[in-house]
Amino acid sequence: MQIQEKLSFETWPAAPEKETLEGQNKVLGFWLFLGGETVLFATLFATYLALKDSVPGPGHALAKDLFSMPLVFLMTMLLLTSSLTSVYAIYHMKNFNAKKMKFWFVVTVLLGLGFLACEIYEFNHYVRDFNHTFSSSAFGSAFYTLVGFHGAHVIFGLGWITGLVVRNWRRELSLYTAPKFYLASLYWHFIDVVWVFIFSVVYLMGMVG
Amino acid sequence: MSSYAQKRGFLATLWDYLTTVDHKKIAVLYLVAGGFFFVLGGIEAILIRVQLAVPNNDFLSADMFNQVMTMHGTTMIFFAAMPLLFALMNAVLPLQIGARDVAFPFVNALGFWMFFFGGIFLNLSWFLGGAPDAGWTSYASLSLASEGKRIDFYTLGIQISGFGTLMAGINFLVTIINMRTTGMTFMRMPMFTWTTFVASALILFAFPPLTISIFFLIFDRLFGSQFFNVEMGGNTIIWEHLFWIFGHPEVYILVLPAFGIFSEVISIFSRKRLFGYASMVFATVLIGFLGFMVWAHHMFTTGLGPIANAIFAVATMAIAVPTGIKIFNWLLTMWGGSIKLTTPMLYALGFIPSFVIGGVTGIMNAASMADYQYHDTYFVVGHFHYTILGGVVFAILAGLHLYWPKMFGTMLNETLGKITFWLFFIGFHLTFFVQHFLGLMGMPRRTYTFLEGQGLETGNMVSSIGAAFMAVGAIVLVINIIITSVKNQKVGNDPWEDGRTLEWSVSSPPPHYNFKQLPLVRGIDAYWIEKMEGRKEMTPAEPLGDIHMPNSSFIPFMISFGLFVAAFGAMYRPDYSWGLPVLVGGLVITFGSMLIRSLKDDHGHYIKKEELMDDSDKGVQA
Numbered sequence: 001m002q003i004q005e006k007l008s009f010e011t012w013p014a015a016p017e018k019e020t021l022e023g024q025n026k027v028l029g030f031w032l033f034l035g036g037e038t039v040l041f042a043t044l045f046a047t048y049l050a051l052k053d054s055v056p057g058p059g060h061a062l063a064k065d066l067f068s069m070p071l072v073f074l075m076t077m078l079l080l081t082s083s084l085t086s087v088y089a090i091y092h093m094k095n096f097n098a099k100k101m102k103f104w105f106v107v108t109v110l111l112g113l114g115f116l117a118c119e120i121y122e123f124n125h126y127v128r129d130f131n132h133t134f135s136s137s138a139f140g141s142a143f144y145t146l147v148g149f150h151g152a153h154v155i156f157g158l159g160w161i162t163g164l165v166v167r168n169w170r171r172e173l174s175l176y177t178a179p180k181f182y183l184a185s186l187y188w189h190f191i192d193v194v195w196v197f198i199f200s201v202v203y204l205m206g207m208v209g
Numbered sequence: 210m211s212s213y214a215q216k217r218g219f220l221a222t223l224w225d226y227l228t229t230v231d232h233k234k235i236a237v238l239y240l241v242a243g244g245f246f247f248v249l250g251g252i253e254a255i256l257i258r259v260q261l262a263v264p265n266n267d268f269l270s271a272d273m274f275n276q277v278m279t280m281h282g283t284t285m286i287f288f289a290a291m292p293l294l295f296a297l298m299n300a301v302l303p304l305q306i307g308a309r310d311v312a313f314p315f316v317n318a319l320g321f322w323m324f325f326f327g328g329i330f331l332n333l334s335w336f337l338g339g340a341p342d343a344g345w346t347s348y349a350s351l352s353l354a355s356e357g358k359r360i361d362f363y364t365l366g367i368q369i370s371g372f373g374t375l376m377a378g379i380n381f382l383v384t385i386i387n388m389r390t391t392g393m394t395f396m397r398m399p400m401f402t403w404t405t406f407v408a409s410a411l412i413l414f415a416f417p418p419l420t421i422s423i424f425f426l427i428f429d430r431l432f433g434s435q436f437f438n439v440e441m442g443g444n445t446i447i448w449e450h451l452f453w454i455f456g457h458p459e460v461y462i463l464v465l466p467a468f469g470i471f472s473e474v475i476s477i478f479s480r481k482r483l484f485g486y487a488s489m490v491f492a493t494v495l496i497g498f499l500g501f502m503v504w505a506h507h508m509f510t511t512g513l514g515p516i517a518n519a520i521f522a523v524a525t526m527a528i529a530v531p532t533g534i535k536i537f538n539w540l541l542t543m544w545g546g547s548i549k550l551t552t553p554m555l556y557a558l559g560f561i562p563s564f565v566i567g568g569v570t571g572i573m574n575a576a577s578m579a580d581y582q583y584h585d586t587y588f589v590v591g592h593f594h595y596t597i598l599g600g601v602v603f604a605i606l607a608g609l610h611l612y613w614p615k616m617f618g619t620m621l622n623e624t625l626g627k628i629t630f631w632l633f634f635i636g637f638h639l640t641f642f643v644q645h646f647l648g649l650m651g652m653p654r655r656t657y658t659f660l661e662g663q664g665l666e667t668g669n670m671v672s673s674i675g676a677a678f679m680a681v682g683a684i685v686l687v688i689n690i691i692i693t694s695v696k697n698q699k700v701g702n703d704p705w706e707d708g709r710t711l712e713w714s715v716s717s718p719p720p721h722y723n724f725k726q727l728p729l730v731r732g733i734d735a736y737w738i739e740k741m742e743g744r745k746e747m748t749p750a751e752p753l754g755d756i757h758m759p760n761s762s763f764i765p766f767m768i769s770f771g772l773f774v775a776a777f778g779a780m781y782r783p784d785y786s787w788g789l790p791v792l793v794g795g796l797v798i799t800f801g802s803m804l805i806r807s808l809k810d811d812h813g814h815y816i817k818k819e820e821l822m823d824d825s826d827k828g829v830q831a
Binding site for chain 2: 003004021024025028029032033035036037039040043044047050051054055056134135136137138139140141142144145160163164167176180
């Protein structure tokens, strides 16, 4: 099948993202990239665990003082739901339904923005009410770097998906664009998986002690 | 669309190289840039040896020595050895597996420009207030204490080039997994392809820890974080761990492709199939795996405790087993072979004893109790130069001579090549053998001078004389390159006459689509099989048809240039008000270029079947 071929619902392949060699390369390359990203976050987690609650003296907020379940629970729900909606989007991509795919990607972006807003509120809250900043202690540096790297990934993912949706607003699906959508959703799932670990390691373990 | 090949003139050529996504041209770019940094690193090495030639020398001040010593290590590892290996990989690897290009030609170009701008950024430090001075390992306790911008050049420069290396690694992995031609199964791949494959996997998993640790250092120095600031709860040992979790796999990233090159050389010039191919593959994978288990052997004296030291000592010694397998396989490949003493083969023959010495001193270092004696002495300097120079640099020089005709269509002069080898080989052993004994006598590494009357004079003088031999050898190599380039006598597909693998079945240099028809591979040493059965060419695996090729692009240059600008902004932001706008502006260039790449459809172009039928002398024929 040629990459620029005009396809219909009937001729659309079952795995359009892997129909062309370019698509196969992209999917494999992206999985490998995510492997590297896993090591990247593993390094951040290791550093966070080494520096957790490592503050210069008394009077600095520790993990057990900072975190509150309701906000983190809301953030988790927003991000997990956005992962689900991106699955819907890919489901419709595989069924050659560009409209519904774009709709669900827009929902994904909105949920992601909700998550981001909560995170900005959260950081602001820590800085203002606890004086827990990037520079106040090694604990602060490690916390903001780990969670902030994840937040930066969320921002990049939002920009990526938005760009794709806007660019293809008036276009039908093709074997050229299918891998692009597929990879963006893979990236979004990865962000979600990392958040599950942040939720467990940073917040749950932080609150338990 | 082949019209771009007809452009003439310097500017057109320059533009061609700035925008190229062709793996063969990117190989040339890597070779030129890597060669340039190799010369810089070499000059720094000579400066070190001049300073240490006699006791109480004041040729370099202590401060200058620290900068030269740091830049020698950093340049040689990140900006000379790796790009020169990437040059050979780019030149040969797609040909070896029967592919028309790498999986991601655009990313390939991006990787090169990232490396290039990172290297330029690092070296601009010489003109902007001094070079990094905390050693190539840049331990946090030293680097946080370094004043001025020196260390920031190191962190930002390495960071930019590190992104490029990571991309190159992913690119080679996907290329090898997805782009092999018909019949090129994993267990028929040439050894250089196999070692590149494993080295690329190491890059993928070893570079992220470096990225993160460098980010920590950037944040600590420029953005007020406290990762390594002990007063604020930080811990400098984190840097040591993360750096060596990267740093140890890094030495295998360098040496595995070197093993691959020697496997090719020894097999070609012994005119025998590589002995123990399967065990060679197994040993390569095992070295790659064990390479991640041994990082703390660089930290025996840090105080991790006897149990940790013992575990890492044993794991380190275990690496000697697969390495030994390889050494015996090379020896047995030569056994009974009909050996031709060409320049690459001389390097291979010189490599085996040199590398064994480096391996044996490695085992000595691995004995953690004894290491307390060797640590931070010239013994260690001797050891790792035997592995990296005797292994990696010999391999690069062997590979350069071997693949020069494939890259440029003309042979390097064999006589001058052999002169280079002997100067290099003798100079190398003169320089570094004696350093083991200097170390055992107590001479510390990274110290700018030594006193007289402690028995260190003779050794240091011998070492410096050896360095001069290597410098002359390098000059002979440059003369060789100039002479052969000027003469430019064209050679055929298989100039060494004993080529075994697919790269020797196409013209030198290959057409930009590599293979007119992708070849059919019927076993290990695919081209050799065809030659033995009396054919001159590979059997095609596909009918002649249109060939899809990627379009050139200037965007890789712009993405990397944006990071280069942003790095200046980040560095001067704490001191000047223009820092922040420059930082943001650089990132806008980078992410804007990425956005353009994402939004603009790029379907590549086709070389028409009719065009291919015209130049029937190129590539595989029907």
